[in-house]
Structures are given as structure tokens and as C-alpha cells.
Amino acid sequence: MARPHTPYRLFAALILMALLAVVFGRLGNWQLDRASERDALKQVMEAGRAQPPLALQADTPSAALQAWRPAQATGTWRHELTVLLENRNFQGKPGYWVATPLLLAGPSHAAVLVLRGWMPRPMRPGESQLPIPAPQGTQTIQGELLDRVPRLFELWSWSDQSATRLPAQLPDSSSPLPKLQNLDLADYAAATGLDLLPTVLAQTQAAAGQENGADPLLREWPDPMLDSDKNRGYALQWFGFMAIAIIVCIGLAWHLLRRVLRPTHK
Known part of the structure; x- marks a missing residue:
């Protein structure tokens, strides 16, 4: 015989999984936004370097x-x-x-x-x-x-x-x-x-008269990270977690509904 507080546990688990689905979805969208920002930055860099x-x-x-x-x-x-x-x-x-x-x-x-x-x-x-x-x-x-x-x-x-x-x-x-x-x-x-x-x-280069080791400063400036595909891969993972959470939510909701609607035997 199922304990009487089992529906409450199912309901709490349902709320938790629903919240996780929302969080996973937001994280996926955040990664897509980061990918868009990096694509836009890449375009700005290419446009700037193409200028005279x-x-x-x-x-x-x-x-x-x-x-x-x-x-x-x-x-x-x-x-x-x-x-x-x-x-x-x-x-x-x-x-x-x-x-x-x-x-x-x-x-x-x-x-x-x-x-x-x-x-x-x-x-x-x-x-x-x-x-x-x-x-x-x-x-x-x-x-x-x-x-x-x-x-x-x-x-x-x-x-x-x-x-x-x-x-x-x-x-x-x-x-x-x-x-x-x-x-x-x-x-x-x-x-x-x-x-x-x-x-x-x-x-980007030594001034005139400072070549041949006269200027010890190094000038290999790092470019910003532009790998937007990595962000899209992370987004896919988060959306996958969201899909799993939604499926679990559906299963929990089905079990909860069955328990609520089950006729009570005296």
C-alpha cells in the first residue's frame, strides 16, 4: 500500500524538474547569445582590418x-x-x-x-x-x-x-x-x-631605428575568443538536459494524476 504522502513527494519532484527545465533552457539560450556575440565580433574585426x-x-x-x-x-x-x-x-x-x-x-x-x-x-x-x-x-x-x-x-x-x-x-x-x-x-x-x-x-612593430634587438618588447597581441561553434555545442547540451527534464516532468505528472484520480477503496 502506497504511503499517503507519496503524491506530495511526486508533486515536489515535479516542481523541481520543471524548475530545472527552465534553468537548462535559459543556459542554452545564454550560450546561443554568446555565439551570436562572437560572430558579431568576428565581423567587426574583419571589417576593421579591411579598412585602409x-x-x-x-x-x-x-x-x-x-x-x-x-x-x-x-x-x-x-x-x-x-x-x-x-x-x-x-x-x-x-x-x-x-x-x-x-x-x-x-x-x-x-x-x-x-x-x-x-x-x-x-x-x-x-x-x-x-x-x-x-x-x-x-x-x-x-x-x-x-x-x-x-x-x-x-x-x-x-x-x-x-x-x-x-x-x-x-x-x-x-x-x-x-x-x-x-x-x-x-x-x-x-x-x-x-x-x-x-x-x-x-x-605591432618596432619603430624605425629599434629593429635588430634594440627593442625587447614582444608584440603578439592575443585575439579574443571567436569559436562560436563551441558555444552552440554547449547550447545543444543544455537543451538536451532540458528535454530530459521535460520528459521526466511528463512522467511524474502522469503518475501524480493517476494517484489523484485513483478511486479510494474502503
Whole structure:
């Protein structure tokens, strides 16, 4: 004889499986959205790289600053405003990205932030950091435009910790070479007082006169993940789990209905 509370257990199991079906469906749709975002990003990258090279000027319109577009800038480095971006690995080795503003040639004081390249981080006791090249005079830098400095997730961003916060003013005598996890253009412009273009130039080759080992910075910039097929595969898995949950829901509902409608024998 079935226990009297069995229908309640069936009903609870039915509710649980229904909730799981909803969750699995949402996860599947989320993966499809991620696939669409990656497909759209791939189109933006291809469109930008198909554009002719752009010579950056103080009056370059924002519409021309298309992400992934090849570009070049001529000006002088502001080495005293250099910052290092932490936790940027290259082929499994920890290191930094070197970011320095380039004051554009011309009567204005406009500048562009340049990601100059990757350098290794000292790991052994007593090991010193490699010197950062500081060429003087007018430089012509070639690279690719980015809409912002690529970000890394910060665990401490949910707290009040400021372990990698940008100093309020640069240059900072107490920290001549600031190290931080992420760099926001607006914050950097406020700290330096520079009139920055709303773009970032990722340098792709050494400037003239710095070839043949004179420039130790490496410039193999990682592209974002564009494998949308993987997301669609994950979505298929979640939808499969949803289908299983729905089938179980139907079975539970059938058993529950039979128990409710079963005639009671005295």
C-alpha cells in the first residue's frame, strides 16, 4: 500500500524538474547569445582590418577610429606617464603590458595611449626588471586600433580594496612606474591631464631605428575568443538536459494524476 504522502513527494519532484527545465533552457539560450556575440565580433574585426591604414591626428573624427583598423601615429613619448598592466601572460610566462602615451605631432596637446608590447616579470630572487626602451625625439608608431584596453577580471572589484588602483595624479613620485590590473581611458586621462583620443593603439612593430634587438618588447597581441561553434555545442547540451527534464516532468505528472484520480477503496 502506497504511503499517503507519496503524491506530495511526486508533486515536489515535479516542481523541481520543471524548475530545472527552465534553468537548462535559459543556459542554452545564454550560450546561443554568446555565439551570436562572437560572430558579431568576428565581423567587426574583419571589417576593421579591411579598412585602409589611418594616420591619427588630433582632429581625427571618432567615426574613423574603428576597432581593429590598422593605424599609425607620429609624436613624442611621455615616458614619465608609463604604466604596467599586470598578469598579462605570453606563452605561459607571466609579465606586463607596457602602456605609454604618445603626444601627437601638431599644435594641439592631443595624445593617444599606446600598448607598446609585453615584457617578462622578474620571478627569481634578485632578478631585476628589464629596462623599458625610452627613445627620444619624434617617433612613428604603427599598430592596430582598439576601443579600450583589454580587461581582466578582478576578484577585488567587489570589495573596497584598491591594490591596483591608478594613482590620482601621474607622474607619481612615490610610484614612478605604477602597476595595475586594468586601465580605464577616462581615469587615465584625468590622472595625466592629457587630451586622449577615444581609442588605444596596439603597437605591432618596432619603430624605425629599434629593429635588430634594440627593442625587447614582444608584440603578439592575443585575439579574443571567436569559436562560436563551441558555444552552440554547449547550447545543444543544455537543451538536451532540458528535454530530459521535460520528459521526466511528463512522467511524474502522469503518475501524480493517476494517484489523484485513483478511486479510494474502503
